Amino acid sequence: MIKVAIVGGTGYTGVELLRLLALHPHAQVEVITSRSEEGVRVADMYPNLRESYPELVFSVPQVDKLTACDVVFFATPHGVAHGLADEILQAGTRVIDLSADFRLEDAEEWSQWYGQPHGAPHLLADAVYGLPEVNREAIKTARLIAVPGCYPTAVQLALLPLVEAGLAETQQIIASCASGVSGAGRGAKIGSLFCEAAENMVAYGVSGHRHLPEIKQGLRRAAGQSVGLTFVPHLVPMIRGIHATLYATVLDRSLDLQSVYEQRYQNEPFVDVLPAGVCPQTRSVKGANMCRIAVQRPQDGDVVVVMAVIDNLVKGASGQAVQNMNIMFGLDESSGLNSAALIP
Amino acid sequence: MIKVAIVGGTGYTGVELLRLLALHPHAQVEVITSRSEEGVRVADMYPNLRESYPELVFSVPQVDKLTACDVVFFATPHGVAHGLADEILQAGTRVIDLSADFRLEDAEEWSQWYGQPHGAPHLLADAVYGLPEVNREAIKTARLIAVPGCYPTAVQLALLPLVEAGLAETQQIIASCASGVSGAGRGAKIGSLFCEAAENMVAYGVSGHRHLPEIKQGLRRAAGQSVGLTFVPHLVPMIRGIHATLYATVLDRSLDLQSVYEQRYQNEPFVDVLPAGVCPQTRSVKGANMCRIAVQRPQDGDVVVVMAVIDNLVKGASGQAVQNMNIMFGLDESSGLNSAALIP
Amino acid sequence: MIKVAIVGGTGYTGVELLRLLALHPHAQVEVITSRSEEGVRVADMYPNLRESYPELVFSVPQVDKLTACDVVFFATPHGVAHGLADEILQAGTRVIDLSADFRLEDAEEWSQWYGQPHGAPHLLADAVYGLPEVNREAIKTARLIAVPGCYPTAVQLALLPLVEAGLAETQQIIASCASGVSGAGRGAKIGSLFCEAAENMVAYGVSGHRHLPEIKQGLRRAAGQSVGLTFVPHLVPMIRGIHATLYATVLDRSLDLQSVYEQRYQNEPFVDVLPAGVCPQTRSVKGANMCRIAVQRPQDGDVVVVMAVIDNLVKGASGQAVQNMNIMFGLDESSGLNSAALIP
Amino acid sequence: MIKVAIVGGTGYTGVELLRLLALHPHAQVEVITSRSEEGVRVADMYPNLRESYPELVFSVPQVDKLTACDVVFFATPHGVAHGLADEILQAGTRVIDLSADFRLEDAEEWSQWYGQPHGAPHLLADAVYGLPEVNREAIKTARLIAVPGCYPTAVQLALLPLVEAGLAETQQIIASCASGVSGAGRGAKIGSLFCEAAENMVAYGVSGHRHLPEIKQGLRRAAGQSVGLTFVPHLVPMIRGIHATLYATVLDRSLDLQSVYEQRYQNEPFVDVLPAGVCPQTRSVKGANMCRIAVQRPQDGDVVVVMAVIDNLVKGASGQAVQNMNIMFGLDESSGLNSAALIP
Known part of the structure; x- marks a missing residue:
């Protein structure tokens, strides 16, 4: 033990x-x-x-x-x-x-x-x-x-297959993200009150959020060069969940991005690339140590849209911490992390 | 297996x-x-x-x-x-x-x-x-x-210690209950739409709900006589959870009801009598096979108030079903049912 | 002006x-x-x-x-x-x-x-x-x-027709009530956080809530005698709304309670007795200075169930305050108070 | 009349x-x-x-x-x-x-x-x-x-000051938007159920949403040329509200975009440009015929972020319809549309 x-x-x-x-x-x-x-x-x-x-x-x-x-x-x-x-x-x-x-x-x-x-x-x-x-x-x-932080986990997992392989233009990536209210912690802040956060959506930290340098550092390491990123987080009225929507320009329209993503994560126990055309729901990871990802190129254009969801408290924090512990101590990486998400 | x-x-x-x-x-x-x-x-x-x-x-x-x-x-x-x-x-x-x-x-x-x-x-x-x-x-x-049905599980567990031991008047019990929306199932009904059920609370089935005869049958068996019950269920804007608030008249004010409840359920793995003065929260059982119960007698009067919470989909349905399976097949009654509820 | x-x-x-x-x-x-x-x-x-x-x-x-x-x-x-x-x-x-x-x-x-x-x-x-x-x-x-307070407004309006006319037993009335979170005010309290109040229902103040003496005083004045009341408020995950469910024993089963209620409130601009069989929804008064009431006697028994809803911030507070101002200054009682509730 | x-x-x-x-x-x-x-x-x-x-x-x-x-x-x-x-x-x-x-x-x-x-x-x-x-x-x-449709109203109002004056690159605009569930109408669809939509966020229509050609038509008219737009709508768990976050590349970093927006809308009764640095909340327009807009250029870079909120049922539908009626019939454009939004 x-x-x-x-x-x-x-x-x-x-x-x-x-x-x-x-x-x-x-x-x-x-x-x-x-x-x-x-x-x-x-x-x-x-x-x-x-x-x-x-x-x-x-x-x-x-x-x-x-x-x-x-x-x-x-x-x-x-x-x-x-x-x-x-x-x-x-x-x-x-x-x-x-x-x-x-x-x-x-x-x-x-x-x-x-x-x-x-x-x-x-x-x-x-x-x-x-x-x-x-x-x-x-x-x-x-x-x-x-x-890693919650947003950085979702954004990096969503972008790694593109930036590691140099498949997208890296100077103008957009990360339009949203978090449930638990991301703000258990502090007694006015903005986290039920009556302030329910029936509401609002962006925050637009001029600069602390997760921005962390994300850029991770992407820089993956890309082998500095990366240009605009990161806008939003608060949405749910307890748990991060939804990240990434926009980048692909360098080659002929690439099969679905395959790229599936291959990148084929051996990862906690990253799930969804079937083509399916969008990830935050509730599909509620309580579970899992990141679900989908990739689409709307109207076969240059812009790739990647969507990733995690539970900010699990794969975005405590679950990932346990996953690290499992790896450090030579345990099965999934020990204690096999529970399915709670739907409904 | x-x-x-x-x-x-x-x-x-x-x-x-x-x-x-x-x-x-x-x-x-x-x-x-x-x-x-x-x-x-x-x-x-x-x-x-x-x-x-x-x-x-x-x-x-x-x-x-x-x-x-x-x-x-x-x-x-x-x-x-x-x-x-x-x-x-x-x-x-x-x-x-x-x-x-x-x-x-x-x-x-x-x-x-x-x-x-x-x-x-x-x-x-x-x-x-x-x-x-x-x-x-x-x-x-x-x-x-x-x-058992979801409401009947919560109401019976809340009342059993009183009616089995004949500690309360049984001809005029009030069961004022509330359920999350998942109790209505996954059918595409107008009343279950987000825009109808969110930011709303409403009673239903006041003139007679199908769980009424089931509850009365259970209480009758426990009491050894017919029981008078008024049962009013309400719909509240949450996904999971039953909250039952029971009102009955005690026959003897000197009884220590806290002890009565604790003793009745001391060996039950899935019934938790809360410490005196603590009210049960439905979220404390979200996703878990557990019923939490509290009992109070406000202002030391004749009226006992019992509060019980369950997750309608777990102890109120599928979890209780698995618990039954475990018992039928001679397994540890808790097999597969040890996960803690999801807070927050 | x-x-x-x-x-x-x-x-x-x-x-x-x-x-x-x-x-x-x-x-x-x-x-x-x-x-x-x-x-x-x-x-x-x-x-x-x-x-x-x-x-x-x-x-x-x-x-x-x-x-x-x-x-x-x-x-x-x-x-x-x-x-x-x-x-x-x-x-x-x-x-x-x-x-x-x-x-x-x-x-x-x-x-x-x-x-x-x-x-x-x-x-x-x-x-x-x-x-x-x-x-x-x-x-x-x-x-x-x-x-008046929010709970006292809903409970008194629900019970007045019964107690003023002496139609119900007044020594053991049950008021099982629920409030949206705005009832707790805008203070930065842990219990009012989105992540604590959403997906949750819990009773509070069971041993004695400050609105209890206010309600009892109002009912005593209406009844002309002291009244026995058990009052249990609950917190439910919505921003606005009070739902009061009252239980009392009628003295005469032959009475047409629907008519009693309709007559009592026929000239009241802000009390609406719903048609027989319809239950009031809190959202039907969201943002509006209105109390909607329904009365039923399940299974034609002795117990009358009265349901009343108000918006705790309007008829339960600020709207009622404006209504008072209108009366004090000789204005049309409805001045500024005619907006319909927001559905959905 | x-x-x-x-x-x-x-x-x-x-x-x-x-x-x-x-x-x-x-x-x-x-x-x-x-x-x-x-x-x-x-x-x-x-x-x-x-x-x-x-x-x-x-x-x-x-x-x-x-x-x-x-x-x-x-x-x-x-x-x-x-x-x-x-x-x-x-x-x-x-x-x-x-x-x-x-x-x-x-x-x-x-x-x-x-x-x-x-x-x-x-x-x-x-x-x-x-x-x-x-x-x-x-x-x-x-x-x-x-x-106009709900998303088109929000997106066009957010972008008009930029595209009318040719201040931004128009071939690669990103519109990352979110809607409350009432945008899906009152139909009894599984996806609109409380238990499916609550505690959840998901993108939809990524490959092509019906509001895309409407938005592009409006922007083309404003720009005097065809516009490249990636539009991703998301469903978020609230009843009302559209939140649009727009990303575009400015052509001249020295421009005072705050002034550009304030001047464009200075005489508009139903468009409100927020003070610099303030982000719009959807609840600030709940029930009101209003569009609130903010514009920022994070880290003084090339990318302008515009945020706009409306109530999809008011400025995004019925309120705008009444506004049109007022204009058509020569009435005060604000007739019947002066109610403030409901907070909380």
Whole structure:
């Protein structure tokens, strides 16, 4: 049994980690921390977990308790993992960070987008960007994983087959994306209220969203050159789900893009290329660690439209984190991640 | 491996059975039938099941294929199981019927409420009402299970501790209940449209709902006498969930009802009595085979308020059906039913 | 033109007052106050009001500016009107208080339920409970109106025909009610988040809700005696709407309750008794100052079921406040209140 | 009083016309037709209209009754207005068609997209495309109005300032749009069910949507040349609302696009250019005849992002139809259209 600690377990990625790990045959949550909820039972805060964790209690983070585990997940706001990761890693415990702390390779760029100094630039060389469809080999031996963001996961998986193979013009890609409200976290913000978010759709972060540099970094690595991207996220009235619609110009109209996508992902357990003509629905991945993708070229023109859906809390966060853990510890990559999405 | 057939697999209880059985360690779906979708792949109709059932195809029901299985689930409108059950049972295959066909012991009463003659009154003596919390022993040896309706499951579990022990006045019980829209099934009805059901709440069936005689039959058996019940169901804008609020008059104010409930259900794996003062949320059982119950006596008065929540498609239908199967086949009652509810 | 001031205009009842008054032919909003949003344009906070109030700006409350108006609406948390009403009234400006400050005639009872001393008990004698269907004459000459709460409006209108005429047993009435999330206000509370309230239903305040004494006071006045009431409110995932389902025992089964209700409300512009057999939908009053009511006696038994729906922000708050203003100032009671509800 | 007839009044655009016209000071609905609901009272089908239309009854369409009115609105599926318009027009009654029948100037193109022959090509020369922001003068004298589609209204209003003035590259415009479910009408379709559409987002019509040729026709007229457009509509879980996000390449980075948009629409009563940096919310137009627009150039790059929101049933259908009527009959263009949107 892999002993697991979760730092910052009161948010939506924390509770989702607990839900997924409760079904995991080879992992067990030993420690869960929260400064604000110290002493509270997980079962009292999250009534869906009453049977799964009848005794688990939130505790204040203590390094010795964390390092007594095999792996520590950070489900925290940015900045927290910066402060704790080094000590944990030095004790030989692995770290899987769901926050943005180690996603950007350039500490200065991180600092610009997150508005504070990077707290652990010396660890960046060890951090592996945890997108298994790109970095599986590196993840196997990694000590520190930066779990990709939700939008970056969907957008990169949607575009990789095109940009890796140089099949599309890369200077003017459009990423028109939408997220359910859980992407904003469990914070008590006016904009996340039911009465503000229901029966409403609105764009946000148009001038620049923190996931933009992360996406561009991933695409740059895949393309071998800098990429031009316009990224517009929108908020839509659903709890879970990311829908990404990508627009790019193909360089060769004669290509069979359906085959390109199917071949790229044929061995990937958590990427599903839909049959030609079928559009992905976000609910088809609700609660599941899966990315479904469709590719079309409307009216046989130059513009390729790629659509990708994930559950932002699963393949976009906690499920992908568990997938990384499975790879790191030599388990079946699908362990604990086989549940089908909830329809209806 | 238990070989499973599902008759009528295109509705919401059918797809939910498929979702639950995909995770079941000791059962495998061999046959799924649908006259309207013959030849269609399950994966094409339900994209959430693409990984779980890549090859399964809807077929026209054929008795020999059904009887080649160990158990046949009926996820059909009422009347269908009447016609097919006998032949299947005679072949030694067990039947678990999610429809209303065998829920009422009185064929004439059934006929009145369902507006057609009862198609198999000779099987009624063999039918076991599949509420494990009441009938576990009978289920173990049953050949034919009538899976309780969604409202009846919630209302009976909420009231059993009171009526079994004669703790409340039974001639004027109020059951004010609400259901998510999936309770109306996957039929293309105006009233089930998003634009009709969203941002709306409405009562229905006030003059008499088909679940009324089923609930009264269950309570009568528990009380040992006829019970007076007013049952008003409401439609609320959510996909899944039943919320039942029961009002009854207690006979003795000095009783510790919290203890009564906790003791009644202390060994039940799928009934959870919440701590005193906590109200159950329907989302705490979304996707899970669980009934959560709370009991309060406001202002220490005579009126006891019991609240119970279930997922109408799980503990209110397909999950309870699997629970029955587990009991019938001597498996761990929780096999395949351990997933936690999806929050958020 | 009636000059209107609104104290505390940033909440949902405040913005609803602004929306309704924008269409009012005889009233004009001159002043709107908010301490937290001083200097902010209404149009910048509420984009739906950009055309209606291009110049109106939130200001800190100043008594001389308030008393320069003909009427001051309080759309504030409880306790605020206590502090300001006296000075405004003494200047001859009328007060319509949407908060709970003057709803209970007994200052001590108020103090118990609201957890603080009553701040203006000397004004209670002048306060008129602003339910026009009961108090129209008193409202005409009132200086200070206590606008009823949302649940109390729905429950009283549903029960008045029975209790005024002594047609039902009054010692054990059940009020099983539900509210949309806007009833919780615009505060940034976890429980009001989209991801907490969507796809969920839950009871709250079972042991005692602040609207309970208000309802009991109203029913006691109507019945001429004390009334026994069990009141259980529930939260349902919609923005607007109250659905009240009332259960009582009739004293005489031969009564034609449909006629009783139709006659009681035949001259009421904002109470609509639905045809026999039709259940009221909350969306049928969304955005409209209307209460729709239906009455049934299931299976011709002793229990009468009354269903009533209102929009909690309109007939349950701001619309009823405007209705009171119309009556106080001798206007057509329907002025500015004729818009039909929004379906779909 | 303008006498109004509505053909096909049972759908969502029909009931919305009724709602809007109920508040119109200079128009009155005399006739409403429906073959399927003949004899049914409007008040019985749409409970929100019980006070507004207590007596109005659906009747089978009869030409003499229609031509006794001043104007006939068609709120019908495509093809119906083709058959009836000529006779009505010849009688001197004006026609405002909310369907697609007269939107495309090329009958053959219409036939290709709608899969049937054009039923009234001889009327096309008389049909005026009813987008007042472009065609106000022609509308004043028109006899036959083709009310624009919902997506075309939003997309054209968003792009007109750019394409009219030749400020953007016009061969590769991206229109990534989303609609609430009411855009699919009141038909009992599986895809429009609450349980299919809630908690879900999905693209549709990617290979070619019927609004594509209409948008391209409008932009071609504005640009004076053919336009290249990729149009991807999405379904999002809300009742009302269109959100259009447009992406184009500007030809001159030094332009102040905010000013361009503000000047283009400075005299338009129903187009609102938001302050720089503010994104439009669909709920800010819920129930209102308004289009709100924002324009941004992220990171000061070449790509301009324009966002536009409308209520698909108001500015995208019935409200715009009334706006056209007002212009045709020389009324204040805003008559009956001044209600603010419903927030929350």
